[in-house]
Amino acid sequence: MKFESVEKQLALIRRGVEEIIPEVELIQKLEQSIKNEQPLIIKLGCDPSYPDLHIGHAVVLRKMRHFQDLGHQAVLVIGDFTGMIGDPSGRNKTRPQLTLEETHKNAESYLDQAKKILDINKFKTVYNSTWLDSMSFGDVVRLTSKYTVARMLERDDFTKRYKSEMPISIHEFLYPLAQGMDSVHLHADVELGGTDQKFNLLVGRDLQREYDQDPQVIVTTPLLEGIDGNDKMSKSLENYIGLNDTPEQMYGKTMSISDDLLERYYLLGADVEVKTMEEIERELADPNTNPRDLKRKLARRLVSMYHNESDAKEAEAHFDRIHLHKGIPDEIDIYHKNENETILDSLCTTATVSSRSEGRRLIKQNAVKWIGELVTDPLFKPEPGFGEGVVKVGKRRFLKIIEK
Amino acid sequence: MKFESVEKQLALIRRGVEEIIPEVELIQKLEQSIKNEQPLIIKLGCDPSYPDLHIGHAVVLRKMRHFQDLGHQAVLVIGDFTGMIGDPSGRNKTRPQLTLEETHKNAESYLDQAKKILDINKFKTVYNSTWLDSMSFGDVVRLTSKYTVARMLERDDFTKRYKSEMPISIHEFLYPLAQGMDSVHLHADVELGGTDQKFNLLVGRDLQREYDQDPQVIVTTPLLEGIDGNDKMSKSLENYIGLNDTPEQMYGKTMSISDDLLERYYLLGADVEVKTMEEIERELADPNTNPRDLKRKLARRLVSMYHNESDAKEAEAHFDRIHLHKGIPDEIDIYHKNENETILDSLCTTATVSSRSEGRRLIKQNAVKWIGELVTDPLFKPEPGFGEGVVKVGKRRFLKIIEK
Numbered sequence: 001m002k003f004e005s006v007e008k009q010l011a012l013i014r015r016g017v018e019e020i021i022p023e024v025e026l027i028q029k030l031e032q033s034i035k036n037e038q039p040l041i042i043k044l045g046c047d048p049s050y051p052d053l054h055i056g057h058a059v060v061l062r063k064m065r066h067f068q069d070l071g072h073q074a075v076l077v078i079g080d081f082t083g084m085i086g087d088p089s090g091r092n093k094t095r096p097q098l099t100l101e102e103t104h105k106n107a108e109s110y111l112d113q114a115k116k117i118l119d120i121n122k123f124k125t126v127y128n129s130t131w132l133d134s135m136s137f138g139d140v141v142r143l144t145s146k147y148t149v150a151r152m153l154e155r156d157d158f159t160k161r162y163k164s165e166m167p168i169s170i171h172e173f174l175y176p177l178a179q180g181m182d183s184v185h186l187h188a189d190v191e192l193g194g195t196d197q198k199f200n201l202l203v204g205r206d207l208q209r210e211y212d213q214d215p216q217v218i219v220t221t222p223l224l225e226g227i228d229g230n231d232k233m234s235k236s237l238e239n240y241i242g243l244n245d246t247p248e249q250m251y252g253k254t255m256s257i258s259d260d261l262l263e264r265y266y267l268l269g270a271d272v273e274v275k276t277m278e279e280i281e282r283e284l285a286d287p288n289t290n291p292r293d294l295k296r297k298l299a300r301r302l303v304s305m306y307h308n309e310s311d312a313k314e315a316e317a318h319f320d321r322i323h324l325h326k327g328i329p330d331e332i333d334i335y336h337k338n339e340n341e342t343i344l345d346s347l348c349t350t351a352t353v354s355s356r357s358e359g360r361r362l363i364k365q366n367a368v369k370w371i372g373e374l375v376t377d378p379l380f381k382p383e384p385g386f387g388e389g390v391v392k393v394g395k396r397r398f399l400k401i402i403e404k
Numbered sequence: 405m406k407f408e409s410v411e412k413q414l415a416l417i418r419r420g421v422e423e424i425i426p427e428v429e430l431i432q433k434l435e436q437s438i439k440n441e442q443p444l445i446i447k448l449g450c451d452p453s454y455p456d457l458h459i460g461h462a463v464v465l466r467k468m469r470h471f472q473d474l475g476h477q478a479v480l481v482i483g484d485f486t487g488m489i490g491d492p493s494g495r496n497k498t499r500p501q502l503t504l505e506e507t508h509k510n511a512e513s514y515l516d517q518a519k520k521i522l523d524i525n526k527f528k529t530v531y532n533s534t535w536l537d538s539m540s541f542g543d544v545v546r547l548t549s550k551y552t553v554a555r556m557l558e559r560d561d562f563t564k565r566y567k568s569e570m571p572i573s574i575h576e577f578l579y580p581l582a583q584g585m586d587s588v589h590l591h592a593d594v595e596l597g598g599t600d601q602k603f604n605l606l607v608g609r610d611l612q613r614e615y616d617q618d619p620q621v622i623v624t625t626p627l628l629e630g631i632d633g634n635d636k637m638s639k640s641l642e643n644y645i646g647l648n649d650t651p652e653q654m655y656g657k658t659m660s661i662s663d664d665l666l667e668r669y670y671l672l673g674a675d676v677e678v679k680t681m682e683e684i685e686r687e688l689a690d691p692n693t694n695p696r697d698l699k700r701k702l703a704r705r706l707v708s709m710y711h712n713e714s715d716a717k718e719a720e721a722h723f724d725r726i727h728l729h730k731g732i733p734d735e736i737d738i739y740h741k742n743e744n745e746t747i748l749d750s751l752c753t754t755a756t757v758s759s760r761s762e763g764r765r766l767i768k769q770n771a772v773k774w775i776g777e778l779v780t781d782p783l784f785k786p787e788p789g790f791g792e793g794v795v796k797v798g799k800r801r802f803l804k805i806i807e808k
Contacts, residue, residue, distance in 0.1 A: 084545060135541040137582070141488060144575035149553070150566065152574065162554065170556065170577055171548035177574070178541070 001037045003071050006030045012066045013219065015274065016059070016267050018195050021202070021218040029189050029217060039073040043188035043204075043216070045128075045179055045197075046076055046114070048083050048106040053113040054240035055269045055302070056224040056233030060192050061117040062271045063221050067190070074123035076114065077182050078107040081129040082175055100129065113243045116306055131185045132178055143177055146210045147203070152176070155199045180204040188216045195220045224268045229258045241269075246385035247303045247315035249403065253387075254299035255319060259291040262298065270301045322371055322389055332390070332398040339404070342381045343370055343391055352391070352399045367394050405441045407475050410434045416470045417623065419678060420463070420671045422599050425606070425622040433593050433621060443476040447592035447608075447620070449532075449583055449601075450480055450518070452487050452510040457517040458644035459673045459706070460628040460637030464596050465521040466675045467625050471594070478527035480518065481586050482511040485533040486579055504533065517647045520710055535589045536582055547581055550614045551607070556580070559603045584608040592620045599624045628672050633662045645673075650789030651707045653807065655719035657791075658703035659727075663695040666702065674705045725775055726793050726804075736794070736802040743808070746785045747774055747795055756795070756803045771798050 003009065009030055013020070020026055033040050044064050068074050083103035111125060135143070152173050153162055161168050176199065183191060183204035191201045198220050205215040223232040226239025233240045241253045257265060266272050266280050283289045296316065303312035337346050344359045346352075347368075353359040360378050362368050368375040370382065371389040382389060388402040407413065413434055417424070424430055437444050448468050472478050487507035515529060539547070556577050557566055565572050580603065587595060587608035595605045602624050609619040627636040630643025637644045645657045661669060670676050670684050687693045700720065707716035726732075741750050748763045750756075751772075757763040764782050766772050772779040774786065775793040786793060792806040 081541070084542065132541050137485070137536050137539040137541075137544055138488065140541055140544045141575045141578060144578060145573045147574050149557070149562075149572040149574055149577065150569065153553070158553075165554065168553040169549045170551050170553055170581070171545045173553065173574055173577070174545060174548060 001039065001071060003030075003034045003037075003039075006034065009070050011274070012070060013063075015066070016221065016271070017063065018220045018222045019198070019218070021205075021220075023217075025215075026190065026217040026219075033072075033189075039071055040067070040189040041073050041075060041186060042067045043075050043077060043183060043186055043191045045082075045182060045191075045193065045200075046078050046107070046110055048078055048080060048103050048110050051106045051109045052235060053110065053243045054233055054235065055243065056226070056240065058117055058243065059224055059268045060194055060221045061114055063192050063219065064123075065118055067192075068119045068122050072190075074118065075186055075188070076111070076118075076123060076125045077179075077186070078103075078110070078125060078127045079179065079182075080104055080107060080127045081132040082178050082182075083107075116243055126186070128179070128182050128185075132181060135181075140174070143181065143207075144174070146207065147173075147177060149173075176200045176203040177207070180207040183216050184208055184211045184213060187213060189214075190217045190219055192219050192221070194223050196223060222264075222268060225261055225264060227253050227257045227261075229261055241302070243306055245306075246387060247307045247311040248318050248387035249385065250303050250306065251299045251312070251315035251319050251387070254302055255295055257295070259295075262291060262294055265298055270298060270305065272301075318387075328390055328392070328398055332400050334400045334402060336402050336404045339384055340381070342379055343368070343375055343401075344378050344380075346401055347391065347393065347399065350399055352393055352397055362393060368392070405443060405475060407434075407438045407441075407443075410438065413474050415678070416474060417467075419470070420625065420675070421467065422624045422626045423602070423622070425609075425624075427621075429619075430594065430621040430623075437476075437593075444471070444593040445477050445479060445590060446471045447479050447481060447587060447590055447595045449486075449586065449595075449597065449604075450482050450511070450514050452482055452484060452507050452514050455510045455513045456639060457514065457647045458637055458639065459647065460630070460644065462521055462647065463628055463672045464598055464625045465518055467596050467623065468527075469522055471596075472523045472526050476594075478522065479590055479592070480515070480522075480527060480529045481583075481590070482507075482514070482529060482531045483583065483586075484508055484511060484531045485536040486582050486586075520647055530590070532583070532586050532589075536585060539585075544578070547585065547611075548578070550611065551577075551581060553577075580604045580607040581611070584611040587620050588612055588615045588617060591617060593618075594621045594623055596623050596625070598627050600627060626668075626672060629665055629668060631657050631661045631665075633665055645706070647710060649710075650791060651711045651715040651719035652722050652791035653789060654707050654710065655703045655716070655723050655791070658706055659699055659723060661699070663699075666695060666698055669702055674702060674709065676705075722775075722791070732794055732796070732802055736804050738804045738806060740806050740808045743788055744785070746783050747772070747779055747805075748782050748784075750805055751795065751797065751803065754803055756797055756801055766797060772796070 006027055010027070013026070029040055042064060044060060064074050080100060080103040083106070084100060107127075153159060155176075158168055179200055180203040184207050188204070191204055193201050198218065201218040201220070205218060208215045225231070226233040226237055227241065228237070228239040231237050231239060241250055245253070254265070263281065263284060267277060272280065280294065283294060284291070300312040300316060303315050333350060333352070335346055335350050344356065344363070347359050348356050353362065363375055363378050366374055366376070369392045370380070382401070384403070386403060388400060391399045391401060393399070410431055414431070417430070433444055446468060448464060468478050484504060484507040487510075488504060511531075557563060559580075562572055583604055584607040588611050592608070595608055597605050602622065605622040605624070609622060612619045629635070630637040630641055631645065632641070632643040635641050635643060645654055649657070658669070667685065667688060671681060676684070684698065687698060688695070704716040704720060707719050737754060737756070739750055739754050748760065748767070751763050752760050757766065767779055767782050770778055770780070773796045774784070786805070788807070790807060792804060795803045795805060797803070
């Protein structure tokens with residue numbers, strides 16, 4: 001197997017990466033790989049406690065895709081065993097433990113979504129229960145004898161919890177060690193992960209040394225901010241763009257990010273090439289550029305990546321219909337509606353109409369419109385995946401409805 | 405099965421005990437046992453990292469004997485699995501881990517010695533590898549999820565090591581939990597242990613609660629001081645009276661303890677009854693008592709317990725021959741000799757004779773005596789187990805030789 005030169009490979013590997021620890025070892029490994037015509041084994045641990053992925057999760061999957069494109073062997077480790085423990089990384093409390101069944105179900109959904117990013121012909125999926133399940137108590141004793149309590153407590157989140165007297169269960173100490181054993185089992189050359197995984201990844205490196213292997217190189221990717229720009233993207237904070245979002249949802253959410261995030265979203269979310277990135281930086285620096293235009297381009301690009309170009313065009317048209325629709329004031333009330341609610345329900349709940357009977361009467365009188373279309377059925381509800389839209393009641397009442 | 409009244413049982417159980425946690429639950433358990441005519445299950449964990457037991461170890465075995473005498477079920481848990489981890493209790497560093505074979509060999513020796521104290525017809529021996537070995541990594545995760553790091557670090561020895569930055573390996577956290585699982589497996593009603601085991605014993609109590617069992621009652625016994633009176637009795641400090649010591653060694657070592665220790669040795673070492681103990685306290689308080697007489701009685705008693713009365717008498721005679729032998733000054737040089745050394749070797753090493761040839765000449769001239777007996781063979785060495793004795797060379801040179 002023929003590989004690109006070390007320089008060319010490094011250029012792609014470095015793109016949008018936070019740290020490579022240590023880069024000099026990565027260079028050696030790439031040189032060896034070229035010399036022996038052998039791909040490197042690239043490990044990525046997947047935490048199957050999330051059934052829904054978002055473009056924040058995708059950052060590290062895109063990095064894996066880079067390694068695939070360079071000809072290396074992608075190995076996705078489904079942490080079905082470690083999912084039972086629950087990764088305590090970055091948590092300020094003990095996680096609920098999942099059962100193996102829950103974990104397997106989530107893993108299938110994870111893989112389905114990861115396939116939108118990875119080259120599906122070139123990756124291997126393994127379940128870490130395969131080797132961790134067969135470890136006995138004695139094996140665990142030997143494993144845990146290789147790490148000290150003090151070193152484990154040095155991990156940021158453990159330090160914080162210990163100092164503030166928040167409980168840390170002892171089984172949480174087993175997580176970094178168990179996922180580190182995955183690296184030993186796979187003889188991983190490189191492990192990828194978000195910056196919040198740095199400690200765990202380094203444990204894998206340490207354990208490989210303890211088990212007389214060449215230690216893996218760590219490649220960490222930044223955590224993408226959520227669309228609110230305050231926190232990292234996360235489902236529980238409802239500031240995410242999901243890989244399973246509809247084109248309309250994806251487009252609308254992208255349009256809602258602040259201008260500050262544009263560069264990060266282009267680099268990490270849209271994974272643009274170095275040359276394109278330079279152009280975008282130039283445009284952003286130009287006072288004549290309207291950031292809105294760059295945002296529209298980003299939104300189209302993201303929808304094209306996860307759906308296709310024609311979906312992107314339609315999503316843009318949908319967005320324009322709502323937002324450029326004449327006569328809608330700039331500031332209107334916003335309501336997040338549940339799936340089963342009808343338009344009439346939403347109007348009643350928000351007191352946009354004074355009563356259910358007033359609502360029915362207005363619908364009968366053709367005075368209610370949903371995204372410019374007349375609502376004639378009192379039981380009408382928008383199709384799931386609509387993202388957002390505006391209801392107009394009479395001439396002056398407006399309500400923006402957003403999908404929960 | 406018929407049992408004594410709660411009061412009668414308690415009187416014996418309380419003798420020489422440090423703590424009963426909580427006594428009220430012990431009373432309930434005894435009442436239940438009487439009512440249901442069912443013996444209580446009394447657990448004692450044996451640490452098989454010591455192949456040689458001493459009367460310090462015997463304290464808790466005697467407490468177990470009391471429970472046996474009251475009709476309860478003694479269960480000795482041989483920690484062959486936990487021995488592999490090494491109990492970190494009271495240690496200021498990580499212990500070396502033993503192999504299962506080393507542990508089994510030590511366990512046999514432990515049991516041989518324990519049989520000198522226990523009623524051998526009424527005890528059950530179990531190896532904790534039987535159930536701990538078959539625990540999987542997943543079982544260990546579930547077990548370790550039941551205890552927090554902070555609680556574990558509250559243990560005295562861990563706190564000290566953590567604060568002084570001495571390494572604690574994570575596997576040491578597994579020891580208290582593993583031995584606690586023994587209590588769960590055995591459905592123990594009572595667990596016995598030295599005061600240094602209190603933390604571990606309480607973990608067993610906690611785990612039984614977590615596994616929906618009635619928690620065991622903890623009965624701790626004091627740690628017996630060594631014959632030097634400074635530290636707890638321990639082989640490494642060479643301040644112990646071994647259960648396998650010869651009558652002469654046992655007698656001699658007992659005679660060397662300070663008067664302050666007499667009461668503790670009577671109570672904990674000789675396990676005397678309450679009435680006898682009261683007598684001894686009275687005698688000790690009487691200014692007319694010579695503590696030496698009480699020490700002789702104690703020494704006879706200890707030898708009788710571990711050997712027999714006639715051995716005790718002989719050991720006393722042997723002791724008197726050495727110590728009361730006329731013409732031996734009170735203060736003479738002391739030498740600890742190795743097993744293979746001859747008397748002549750010892751005399752040369754200590755420069756009691758000026759040269760090996762002077763030594764040989766003196767032996768030829770019938771000028772050397774060992775405990776009053778003429779030494780005629782230059783290669784003569786005392787039989788192992790002699791304890792101690794005095795060599796007389798000519799009329800004025802003396803050397804007390806003590807077995808190493």
